[in-house]
Amino acid sequence: MTARLQEILMDLLDLDHEPADTDGRHTIEDWNSLAHVRIVHALESEFDVRFPDWVLTADRVTVAELAELIEPA
């Protein structure tokens, strides 16, 4: 699951390398609000989960936090 999460992030953010668990909107320049919405939507579709609204508007959310949110799935 984490590997798929990394794939989605690398694809949508066009990253050359896997982001670290501590990476997030505050460390990756291209992770802007539009990219964030697309990431949330892609993860929800991929893992069949629905994130709470605060995730959509969060200024700071890390890869590890996203992994936790999809964990139950």
Place this chain on the structure above:
Amino acid sequence: MTGTVRFTDADVAAFADASHDHNPLHVDPAFARSTPFGRTVVHGALAGITALHRLGADIRGTRLLFQEPVFTDEPYTVVHDGRRVFLRGRGQVVLKAVPRTGTLSRPPAAASITPLHDPTIRTRPREHAEITPGMELTGRYEPRWDGLAALTGGPTTPAHLALAFGSYASGMVLPGRDGVLAEIDLRLYAPPSPHRPLGYRLRVENHDPRSRITTCSAVLTAEETPVAELRLCSFAGRRVERPTLDRVARFLPPGSGLTGRTVLVVGCSRGFGAALTLALLSQGAVVHGTYASSRPAAGAAGPHADRLRLHQADATDPAAMAKVLESITGNLTGVVLNATPPLRPIALSSEAAADARHHADQAIAAAMVPLSCALPKLNRTGHWALFVSTEAVTAPPAHWPHYITAKAAIEGLASWLAHNHAEVDTAVLRLPPMRTELTNTPTGHLNARAPEELAAAVVRRLLRQDWPSTPWSFPAEATIR
């Protein structure tokens, strides 16, 4: 490899003509002012074609990410790092072009919905009340070949054609009028026969009703042969309702508590300013409202229209504001400093510092100039000044350093007024996010409040003369929640 590029209004008009993408966000300044961008935006595909020149002519597949808006008459740097091409401006990447190979991935297919068909090229963008996965739209497409060739400075390549079509598909067909393109991922096949009409099939693959992000697949064909395949990701904006007296009345019943009072609202044309104007009118006040360019509909004031005086005046222009104040005869009970320049994201950096400072200068001037003009009329006990700020000053968003700087400065101006003109009741309104045209973004509406609700809360405080004992906080907790 680097270079610079600057787009002009003429470039945008020429691309609109060549691609048939006449979406008003690109070509209608009045419409564009009612969007979060505040002004017309360069077609992403036009910026993409510029970037493609740097990628090389033999590109068979490209992904273009439109990360921030591109505006005319602003400098952009084109950077080619050997694989990708970036367009940078205002301290951030606004567009990224990446060569791609392989086929486009497809999400699970949704059931098809009866196709809509455009037998001719559209001249007006479609408006969709609803977007549903599985929707299909078909039609004919043909750019103005000579116009496209003139823009690109050479023969029209399949990539140019596909990008022109992608722009048309998003801006005119789906999402259409309210669409903002976020990404084009394209794969090119056989070159089209020159100067022949093409066919297309667009299909909604995915639509997120919360954010209104829409993903469509598209196939462009020449005589049934695929020329290009595209995946288009767009934001389908919402219709934002302008404040109305009826909605104000849901939060504040009409009354007469402000009869005989005259209030100046600087920045009254939309959002909170428009709602506050209506709320003040609903309580009997005479309201002078200024607007920069978007004239408010006087009809919105309904039975109170005779107490509404509208002035087109740039709040940063001392002469214009002095003229507005001269026109106010008699007492001025209060002033609301609500004007602010359009807000665009800026990543603070040495290259963007001047842009950030310019925004802050304009925003501060939009409060300081009207206040300085109004002060002689306000300078007496029982009169008041409201400074509109934002609760974002306590949790500043990453790409708004200029906005937060400006609002903090405006709060400082309020502090100065409270200290040096204690006879004037002074308050800062740290407002939460509201559902306005400026927050018509994928997430801007989430947790946002109705401007009428907040305007009603402010006017209730005015009616109670509920001024706090601590300087410049209004209400006492400084933030209306």
